[in-house]
Amino acid sequence: MPRIPVRVLPAACTLAVTAAVIPLGPPASAVADSIIVGGQAVPVEDSPWAVALSSRDRFGGTRAGQFCGGVAIATTKVLTAAHCLREDVLGSAVAEVTDLRIIAGRDELDGPGGQEVPVRSTWINPGYDPHTNAGDLAVLTLDRALPAGSVIPMADAGSPAYEPGTAATVYGWGDTTGYGAYAPVLRAAKVRVLPDSDCVRAYPGGTQGAYDASSMLCAGDTRGGRDACQGDSGGPLVARGRLVGLVSWGSGCGSPESPGVYTRVSAAIRWMAAGD
Structure with missing residues (x-):
């Protein structure tokens, strides 16, 4: 599912409205005791x-x-x-x-x-x-x-920041539990860049989406517990001090065997150059 909330009623409405998500297919259950998921609050001045x-x-x-x-x-x-x-x-x-x-x-x-x-x-x-x-x-x-x-520099194609196993951090103000607990402050979660094969296995196609290594990047923990979630879409995935991904989609939040999928920044550089 894309990791965004649905538009809520205009601010003129006096009752608070809880944001929902737009599902691509049946969401996997989130990790209920994770506390972005599995992350912590971080000072904005550091990022x-x-x-x-x-x-x-x-x-x-x-x-x-x-x-x-x-x-x-x-x-x-x-x-x-x-x-x-x-x-x-x-x-x-x-x-x-x-x-x-x-x-x-x-x-x-x-x-x-x-x-x-x-x-x-x-x-x-x-x-x-x-x-x-x-x-x-x-x-x-x-x-x-x-x-x-x-500003942060972007990782070009071939950068060691994309190597599987590389420590990375994802940032956002989204859901911290998978159940609508949106963060009022910036949070970050430590993840790792995963082999493309992990995401191909998790997302072979169908209702859960298909992983394309040429334009996507896989990151998280195959055991679950650390991940981006709804409201984090578009946020940064950073490795070795460089931007490597943008939060894009996934199944559930922090679910085992369902790592997060990110827009691959080396591909984004090509698309932006072609659009100039």
């Missing part, structure tokens, strides 16, 4: 390139309207997942979401500090396929620049 996507108009005022994650790869460029900007997620074409913005440098989504920067324009990978999850990439151009220290 200033991790940003939250927000629209209070579409997702309400709770948690400042956060609905996906993103990562700054230049002072005015943020990468996220293409599925975060789908019309069925936002309730309209992304061009009609007038308050789309990113939240950067803020420890608590509803708290003080940091900044909220409007999104000036969006680019969605024309090769994105919502049925297979391939090509799951979008680029946001910001209305004003973030500080120069708020």
Whole structure:
């Protein structure tokens, strides 16, 4: 399933609405005692390139309207997942979401500090396929620049950061349990880059999706317990100090034998170059 919440009622509604998820197929049960899943709160100042996507108009005022994650790869460029900007997620074409913005440098989504920067324009990978999850990439151009220290380098093809067994960290403000317990602060979970064969075995096709090693990256723990979850989509997977993946999809959250699937950043570099 894509790791995003469904659009909730407008902020004008006086009752809080719990976000649901968009399933690709029957979700596997999450690890109930995991406490992103299996991670911990981290200071935003230590990972200033991790940003939250927000629209209070579409997702309400709770948690400042956060609905996906993103990562700054230049002072005015943020990468996220293409599925975060789908019309069925936002309730309209992304061009009609007038308050789309990113939240950067803020420890608590509803708290003080940091900044909220409007999104000036969006680019969605024309090769994105919502049925297979391939090509799951979008680029946001910001209305004003973030500080120069708020960006992270991307890992090119052939980087040792992609080697199976490499320690990695996934960041996000999403569900921490698999049951709708969304985080008000940035969290991170330690995972490992897994062999492509693990994801091919977990996702051979059908209702759970098909893994494509040319555009996707597999990370997590085959025993379960550490993973991205709903609300983390588009957020960064970092290894060896470089961006290697964007949270894309998976079955359940932290479920054994169902590792997380990420957009492979080396492929994203190719897609962006072709789109210039």
